[in-house]
Amino acid sequence: MSDLYCVFGNPVSHSKSPSIHTAFAAQCRQDLRYEALLAPIDAFAASVRAFVAAGGRGANVTVPFKEEAFRLATRLTVRAELAVAVNSLRFDGAEILGDNTDGAGLLKDLTKNLEFAIAGQRVLLLGAGGAARGVVASLLEERPAVLVIANRNTVRAQELAQRFAAIATAARPRGCGYLELAGQSFDLVINATSASLAGALPPLPVAPSVFAPASLAYDMMYGKGETPFLAFARAQGAERLADGVGMLVEQAAEAFHFWRGVCPDTAPVIAALRTLAPAG
Ligand code: NDP
Numbered sequence: 001m002s003d004l005y006c007v008f009g010n011p012v013s014h015s016k017s018p019s020i021h022t023a024f025a026a027q028c029r030q031d032l033r034y035e036a037l038l039a040p041i042d043a044f045a046a047s048v049r050a051f052v053a054a055g056g057r058g059a060n061v062t063v064p065f066k067e068e069a070f071r072l073a074t075r076l077t078v079r080a081e082l083a084v085a086v087n088s089l090r091f092d093g094a095e096i097l098g099d100n101t102d103g104a105g106l107l108k109d110l111t112k113n114l115e116f117a118i119a120g121q122r123v124l125l126l127g128a129g130g131a132a133r134g135v136v137a138s139l140l141e142e143r144p145a146v147l148v149i150a151n152r153n154t155v156r157a158q159e160l161a162q163r164f165a166a167i168a169t170a171a172r173p174r175g176c177g178y179l180e181l182a183g184q185s186f187d188l189v190i191n192a193t194s195a196s197l198a199g200a201l202p203p204l205p206v207a208p209s210v211f212a213p214a215s216l217a218y219d220m221m222y223g224k225g226e227t228p229f230l231a232f233a234r235a236q237g238a239e240r241l242a243d244g245v246g247m248l249v250e251q252a253a254e255a256f257h258f259w260r261g262v263c264p265d266t267a268p269v270i271a272a273l274r275t276l277a278p279a280g
Helices: 017-028 044-053 066-072 078-083 102-113 130-141 154-165 228-235 245-260 267-276
Strands: 003-009 032-038 056-061 088-092 095-099 122-126 146-150 174-176 186-191 211-219 240-242
Touching: 003 017, 003 044, 017 032, 017 245, 017 267, 044 056, 044 066, 056 245, 066 095, 078 095, 078 102, 078 130, 088 245, 095 245, 102 130, 102 245, 122 130, 130 146, 130 154, 146 154, 154 174, 211 228, 228 240, 245 267
Parallel strands: 003 032, 003 056, 122 146, 122 186, 146 174, 186 211, 211 240
Antiparallel strands: 056 088, 088 095
């Protein structure tokens, strides 16, 4: 019988994880079945236990359960502990091992697929929610010259920056509100807010632009053509634009490796997703 994996979310029917992992399994000749499972908002833990009892070997976790997955895990990887959020679970007897592959996925997309070297660059991260938390450690590992975290709720941004200050090997991260960005410019601006989901734009200053002339604007959101953030970045002079499809596939590949010990080739899977939902 094939090994069983799934993604838990609510909602979850839109998830691209089943097609990504099915493609990885075919490519790596791994005998597994992967499905999307809708967990009731108040019954995530019970849904996980039922899945394990049915023979489940591992799971991805998406909105809104990443923090609950963090609490449910009996053991955590270092990166999950730093993120205080889990997006991948592995079931090993009575043990539930929790990992967070978002940061590694973003880094692979930026450095390998987009060939953007973060070292020495000025980086602006927008948002202080689960996605932002998952990527701060990975960004810091690359030793940017500056890492500023801006959020609508300024206190959340400051707390996030403070939490990671101790592990910063180069510049210490700084948290602020959007108004404090006035007059600053950055080489890499990452939108980790959920604003694009609602067709909205984070309240970035218009003049002068936060996008330095040769900058890369990166929106973690994907799949609906050009997002409001990327359209704004283009108008504001960003030289390069990227959506989150690459990160989605790269974080899935990290999870696949966490479960199966093999690294799939992500390029054909990213290309196939782009054919289905071309970026704008
Ligand atoms: P959360 O709900 O945890 O956090 C939402 C964040 O967005 C908060 O910082 C919130 O600010 C901010 N925000 C929401 N609306 C606005 C707005 N109109 N203007 C400015 N800021 C806003 O969500 P996640 O962090 O889990 O997800 C964020 C995004 O990242 C989603 O679009 C998700 O799809 C994407 N994502 C993509 C991945 C990929 O692989 N490509 C992986 C993970 C996430 P405040 O605190 O002030 O409310």
